Amino acid sequence: MSTKITEECINCGACEPECPNTAIYAGGVQYEYEGKMHDALSADFYYIVPEKCTECVGHFDQEQCAAVCPVDCCVPDPDRVESEEALFGRAKLIHPEREFAQLGPATSHFQKV
Numbered sequence: 001m002s003t004k005i006t007e008e009c010i011n012c013g014a015c016e017p018e019c020p021n022t023a024i025y026a027g028g029v030q031y032e033y034e035g036k037m038h039d040a041l042s043a044d045f046y047y048i049v050p051e052k053c054t055e056c057v058g059h060f061d062q063e064q065c066a067a068v069c070p071v072d073c074c075v076p077d078p079d080r081v082e083s084e085e086a087l088f089g090r091a092k093l094i095h096p097e098r099e100f101a102q103l104g105p106a107t108s109h110f111q112k113v
């Protein structure tokens with residue numbers, strides 16, 4: 001499940017630099033995906049590119065955008081439910097240069113106790 005940003009966003013910009021996958025962009029700004037530029041998914045507030053979001057699986061124990069957002073508007077998108085395996089596979093695709101260790105509680109919110 002990708003994370004999404006709701007219209008409650010106040011455009012503070014805190015989330016963007018925290019994303020390990022460069023999945024967050026400011027409203028109106030084109031995003032990069034697979035070497036190409038694409039039109040913004042939102043004109044007015046920050047947005048997340050679902051194809052680049054791994055819910056921080058592979059990197060952190062929780063969604064970093066949600067952790068820093070002052071108005072709690074980074075939330076799970078119920079229309080994009082994905083397995084931990086799928087999200088981890090995406091993390092590996094996005095970072096082909098990186099050797100990922102096996103997932104554990106520090107690198108997957110699915111494994112939080």
Ligand code: SF4
Pocket residue numbers: 003018019020021022023024048052053054055056057063064065066074
């Ligand atoms: S959940 Fe993680 S990977 Fe997805 S947009 Fe937020 S910071 Fe980026």
Ligand code: SF4
Pocket residue numbers: 005008009010011012013014015016046065068069070071072073074
């Ligand atoms: S941290 Fe929250 S309020 Fe700030 S830009 Fe990101 S989604 Fe919007």
